[in-house]
Amino acid sequence: MDWTRYADSHGSEGDAPVAYAWRYRDYLIRALNADVPYDQLVREHLAGDLLEAPRLNAALSLNESALGIGHLRMVLHGFAPTDALEELGRFTDDQINTVSKAFLGLTVSCARCHNHKFDPISQRDFSSWYGIFTSTAPATVAVDAPSSTEGALRAKIAQTKDALREVLVSAWRDDADTLAEKLTMPNAELAKAISGAKLPTALLHPFWRITQSRESTDALVSWRSVNNRSADGDAVRTELRHWDLRRAEDFAAWRHDGAGANGPSAAGAFAIAPDGDRILTGIYPAGVYSHLVSSKDRGVLLSPKFLLDEKHDLWLRLAGEGGAFARFVVQNYPREGSVYPVQKLVQAQQQWIKIPLEYWQGDRVHIELTTAADQPVLADPKATRSWFGLAEAIVTRTGETGPVGAVDFTEPVLATAGDREITTVADLADVFAAVARESLRAWATGTTTDAQALFLDQLLRAGLLRNRPDEIAAAKPLLVFYREREALLRVPTRAPGVIETGAVDQPLFARGNHKQPGELAPRRFLEAIDATPYSARESGRHALAEDLLRPDNPLTARVIVNRVWHHLFGRGLVATPDNFGRMGELPSHPELLDYLAVWFVEHGWSIKELVRFLVASETWQRSSTPPPGAAESDPDNVLLSHAPVRRLEAEAIRDALLGVSGDLKPDEMFGPPVLGDTPRRSVYLRVKRNDLDPFLAAFDAPVPSGPTGRRDVTNVPAQALALLNDSFVRTLAQHWAKRLENDPAAVEPAERIRRMFIEALGRPSTAIETERAQQFVAWAAMQDSSGAEATSPWADLTHAIFNLKEFIFLR
Amino acid sequence: MTTPLTRREMLRRCSTGFGFLALSGLMAQKGYAALRAPAPDFKPRAKSVIFLYMSGGVSHLDSFDPKPLLAKMAGQPMPVKVERTMFNKNGQIFPSPFEFRNYGASGIQISSMFPKIAAACSDDLAVIRSMTSKVNEHAQGNYFFHTGFPTMGHPSAGAWINYGLGSANHDLPGFVVLQSGNAVAPHGGVGLFSNGYLPAQHQASIIKADVANAVANIMPRERDALQRGRLDFVREADTAFLRKSAGDAQIEAAVKNYETAYRMQSAVPELVGIAGETEATKKLYGIDDPHPTKAAYARQCLLARRLVERGVRFVELSCLTEGIGSGGAPNPWDQHGELQKGHAAMANQVDQPIAALMTDLKQRGLLDETLVIWAGEFGRTPFSQGANGRDHNPFGFSIWLAGGGVKGGTIYGATDDLGYHVVDKPVSVYDLWATVLHLLGLDHTNLTYLSGGRNFRLTDVHGNVIREILA
The missing domain is CATH 2.60.120 (Jelly Rolls)
Structure with a gap:
């Protein structure tokens, strides 16, 4: 997730969420657990939504592949930029930067303004990738696996709708037949509706007009005038x-x-x-x-x-x-x-x-x-x-009269009335009834006009066509059937992604200035490897994925092998895992890197196989004690004469605190992100860009502004202060103490201490340590704790163990 | 006979007193060994910077850039093309409701918003009336102003300066952001104060000037004796672990870090406490002013002086919101509506404290070596937004510098007669920071850091020192 600068929000003012970002995180966890071949993951990260044979997850009914593109949406977005093109340039650059560093160990985005100063990457390369990524639009996408039942369900629903239409037509014919009478002699409810139909946009407005005026006026006068105005408006419009x-x-x-x-x-x-x-x-x-x-x-x-x-x-x-x-x-x-x-x-x-x-x-x-x-x-x-x-x-x-059409349903009424002035309720009711019958006839035969549909919809809303299941007995079973089937339809599973919007080549920008477009750069891979333009139909993401994986591209396999090595040994064979270019460091063991890259591809791009291979090596199994002379001949231990001492990463420290205390819920996996006080693994914590978790940040969890292949390992007092004074840490220490105090197998103090060491440090306490710890507990029990947060002396000890360097350092 | 150490004695014996940063620990790690020694490129004119950040965007037209034409054309449409604005609710030409007067020997014009600053130090100011920004929105504008780039991830100017100059006092953080009352980080969040790709000791420490828990987790939650006892137990075990790890430098640094952290627990409250200041000083700043926001800002100003006195390189102050005209906690100067009321209230909050800071620095002889910068992320439009507000204007606005190496009583650059666009000597954020670095003795083109295969600078690939404002 560091490599693709995972985040749940876009940053800047408002810090809006990346909707469903966590589904991409869950995808990564499942993929790594299932050891999905890395080449497949690369493919999915570029074009998982476009694969002909996507990787399906039957248990969760997911199209896993389609989730891979989620990282394309983890970009920083400014708030309401007045220069939208500049913003597009910036966040597309962010996508290019991430893809090129994460998978190729190259800094393609350095070539935004000019050819790369150090590596064979041209500004044309940047622009061709810019065209690829701008030929899409940010979107929330669906990632459901195709369903074997959904098609049949939908067909059944269609049949049900046809049947329901027939039932409704026959019931509503009766309604239309009695409509004139109903409108002439309105019941209390209808009378009330008429008295409220003051505006011409209301269906019953003509009835309101008649009942309001004492002398005889045309009931349709306002509808006629609105309709005329709408016709005038159409005449002066330029429909670009x-x-x-x-x-x-x-x-x-x-x-x-x-x-x-x-x-x-x-x-x-x-x-x-x-x-x-x-x-x-x-x-x-x-x-x-x-x-x-x-x-x-x-x-x-x-x-x-x-x-x-x-x-x-x-x-x-x-x-x-x-x-x-x-x-x-x-x-x-x-x-x-x-x-x-x-x-x-x-x-x-x-x-x-x-x-x-x-x-x-x-x-x-x-x-x-x-x-x-x-x-x-x-x-x-x-x-x-x-x-x-x-x-x-x-x-x-701008400023031209637009279409009106808010009262389109009046059209058939006016057509039926013709030039005739309608001055009586009976006349008006007859016109309405005639229109209703005609509209229904059209509806039954599938020849409805827009206006008729709108008129029927108005009648339905006005309660002049029955629309309650207890009013139309024959409709009831169909409605129930529909609702049962509809309930079986899946709620789509949504995820962040992009949608193809048509392939468009983009121009070179002179010195990176988006206001000075130059010649078009065809979408394609890096010209140092292959300058053949991509298909004119697709954005090129799919082709780019395959180019990242082509055998004559030396980088992709080496970059991932190096990342895994970095993760295991704390330092990559190339010490700059995001940069294999000239400005990166040279490999310490170039032949080994080549060998491992070939080995990795030959072993099916399996990350688990690679890890197994590496940890079974003699190098991995070395002691952390430097052999004599190593400190002088190789002070940085580049040649790995001994195992490096390493501090745990931020997430591992927090997980260890939770795990040891007993609060951790290791089985609660996946789902929307949670806040830091939730006892779940840190991978599930929310990464809100403007409000990063302070505990993780203190221990160098990266700021998600770009790919981070190598985290800083700093040593700042905020770390000691957090472990000493943070109430979250203190609470966990108390929970841990209480758990062991209540454990019948750990009643005897020496045994309790032994267990504490095993749980926190993975080894039993030595005799001296046990003795010291007992002394400390006895001493703490005698201390005056007035005016401070009271804890048990055993919690004083557990809190002390959390502060041991051995707790956060691996050797 | 031995007596137990009191906390105060303990502190004295640990002598280095106060240190956020455990530099020794960092230096022991690879990559940090080559920490730049303070070897200036030029003779430095200033040692420290106080950055008075007016978040939200102060109107230049109502403070330091008088435009009589606006009164003549009041209520008329803009006679020139109106650029895209943030809210697109553009009204007619809106003259300043504030009055301008000439001040001091230099005759610099300052509005009735800032009478105390005007009276105290008008001849010390170099007012740049031709400041520009590339960004029209708060968060990006704040990032641009602080880091030279409009998005998160790059080092803040304070971090660059610490990286460039090294620390003048190894017991103090080199980069401090002060907050008090309801102040929060401007839009964009605490990433504005980040070390970016620079080593972590250059990041800002946020100090809350008016609460006991001035720094996160600084308050022990137990009696000192108990904590000390626990630390002794921990140290003994750590020493054994360190021995087993063949004296690994990282572990050793982490062990030392605990002593630093322990000392900070008492040193921070002592630093923030202002008990030692005279009543006259407190009154000068307005520490006990009945306006709570003014009193809170006054505390920041006083603390800023205490920090630069102790050699802190870069101190940034945070305004508090008065809750007027869409000016919220992160953007208190943002008067899209009720400009007069809002700007008057904001000015009232900062005028006396800033004037006092300038006076105090001068009295103590510190102004010569302290560079004071007053700026917001952009100015505001000469036409109204809605009835009585102004929208953002990044095309030309005013900031001022004073103190170490700055030629006081200077006006530099100009906007057009409407105060809309710069017409003379445009200044970019890169030029500003190039000038600041120059005054600190650094060549901005040399202050680089390699990250992700590229040498980054605070001034990106731009920046020219504004020589005309140098003393």
Whole structure:
């Protein structure tokens, strides 16, 4: 995780979360435990989501491979940068820096502004990689394994919906037949609804108008005028871009991900309520909807990226509930901020919204719609149900009149009424009833228009079409059947990732200045190894993964072998594990490094095999006592004449404290991150960039700003102060003491002390140590503890043992 | 006959008194052996830096850069292109509600926000009216100002200076960040004070100027005798372990580290305690001022003097929030709304304490060897945000320097008549730090550190010393 600068947040102001970051951490733990071959892990880190035969986890029903790309999202993100292109440059540089250092031991990002000063890496190399990583967009992705049952379930749900539609058509015909009567002689509830229908956007507004006015006026007057205005508006609009997502061709130009929102549906599409006292959630005009099978389904819909070459407005005709997100994305920036607005969708009825883009003139943007748990940064992991529907997206010039359409459902009413003035309730009720019958007929035959769908939806919401299972007996079993099947559909497993957005080569930036683009650099590997451009279709991540692993690339295997060596011996054969370039150190044992790299590949890239091989070596098994003369001839022990003394890493110290105290819950693995006072292994602690765990930080846990192959090992008083005075450490010492004080097998003091040494230091106490410890406990028992936190004398001893250097140093 | 040592005697015998950093321990490790000796490139003019960081962004138009044109054009639209702002709620031209006057022999214009600074030391200031930043947002702006890079991971200026000069007092941390009251780290967090890739002893120690637990875990939770007894037990066992480990240098350093830590437990409260200061001094700073935020900032100022007196290289002070106009704890000067009220309250908090610090340093002859820097991460726009606020403006703003090697009574550079963009002698953060390093006797192009295959500098690949403000 150091190598890929793991973090749960993006840093900067607000320090927004990397949604589901922990799933990548869990992936690494499972992969290392299962000894997944390293070449496969490399592949997955670059392109796990694109593999034809991904690695599946049957037990967890996961596509493990797809989790590998999570590190691409662990970048630092500024807050609401006014220069979005610079931000894109910075976080893409962050991705390149991580990939090139972690896997190649090369500093490719040094070539952002100019050719590398020391290594054969050109600025063109940087730019070609820049094109690879910018041909994607940050995303929350699904990592579920394909299901053997889900397809059948979905087919059953589709059948159920067809059957339900028939039942509803026949029930609602009766409703339509009695509609005129109902509207003419409204019951108390309906009368109340009419009296509240003051606004023209209300279905019952014409009835309100008639009941309000004493003289005879046309009930439809305000609908007619609104409709005229909308027609005028259409006339003066410059539609610079118009995506009509009701059409398959337009939809095909967009990217989509997830089981929902995977294609346009015709007007009259409907969704069934997954719970509660309603049958349907709504009936919709044509468009792309995420919830027609289930509102658990995730939907991600991305428009093509487009350049704002002048001042523009964006218009979206959409609907959504449950906090689904709609926004425009500038230069792939995934966070929300002052000039990065986000719409949280909470309105089931379709509407046009206007989003000014004027501010971003000159930048590339795209449109992003996601269900509530699927926005890359704002995702709410608990929002298991939400949905959106999008029909059209239009880009106009700033300030132009946009489409209106909030009262589109009036169209069939006006068409039926014609030029005739409607001045009586009876007349008006007849018109409504006629429209209802006609709309239902269309709905039954699959020829619904958008306006008819909207009208039916209005009737449904107004309670003029029955929508409760106890009102339509025949619908009840179908509803129950749907809900049973729907409950079996999986809640998608989400993880941080990226989505391919179409391959685009990027220009060289003169001296790294993003405002001075030069010639285009085709996406490809490093030219020192192979300068062949990648396919024009894909971003190139997959090809890059294979190039990292090609046999004539000498670095990848050597870099990982060296990392493992570093981990075991405290110093790599190349002492700069992240830098195999000229500015790195030369290998201390070059032939050994070559040998191990070849051996490693021959043994199936198995990290466990490699570790086993190394720890079985005579070198590993040497004593830490230097042989005579070693201090003079090789003071830094580069030649490994003896085992190096090493301090435990921060996480190991904390885990040891917890483990020895007995508080550690070693079996609680995986899941969302926890805070430092939770007795779980440190690998599960939250890594919030602006609020790093102070205990781990004191013991040199790295700041996750870039890959760290070699941690610092410092010796600062904060470490001693933490072990002496931190209340967490003191509490653990007390728990440890109490545990042994209550242990019937450790009643006798000498035995208790012996056990303490075994538990903390892995060896029994010597006779002298036992005696000293007993003396100390006896002495501590006599001390005046007034005015301080009281502890038992045995806790004074356990706390002392935590402070032994032998506790944190390995020799 | 032997008598048990009192804590005070113990401290005296341990003589080095106070040391956060166990330098000996660090030096014993490979890689740190070559700690730079303090061998300056030039004759140093200053030994220490006090960085008065005005987090959130002080308006230059309301403090040190008077623009009469704004009053003439009040309420009119901006006559020039308006750059992208943070909030895009741009209003019309907004004249300063504060009045400017000329001060001192130099006649430097300072607004009614800072009457005490103006009266105490206007002729000591070198006001740079042409400061710029590349960043328009707090966290990135703070990182840029502190480290020369807009994201976390790079060493803070205070760390670089300690790395470059070495410590003037091995018993004290070289880089201290002071906080008091509700002050917190600016947006971006404590990473702003990081050593980055430099050795860890160069990182800042955060000292809370007004609480007993001034440094994390500094308060023993038990009686001294018990702790001492435990440490004796530990030391005896450690000595045996060290013997078995053939005197391993890392272990030896860790053992010594415990003595340092033990001494710190009493030395830190002594340092932070101001009992020894005279009533006149306390009054000068405003230690007992009825305004709690002002009193808290005054404590930081007084402690800053005590720290530079003892040879601390770099002390950064932290403003407290007055909770006005979106100025929160990390960004107290950030008046996107209620600029007049908010800036007046913030100025009231720092004016007297800073004036007192300048006066006190001068009286003690310390100002000649102490460089004082007053700056925020950016300025504010000449047009309003909403009704009565100002948005961020990184294109031109004011900071000032005073003290060691600085030519007082200087105005350097200029913004346009609207105070929007720099039009004369633009100064970058790199230029500022190049100048600061120069005054400390360091050539900024020589102060490098190899990390990840690249030689990094505080000034990246930029920076020019601003010679016109040098005395």
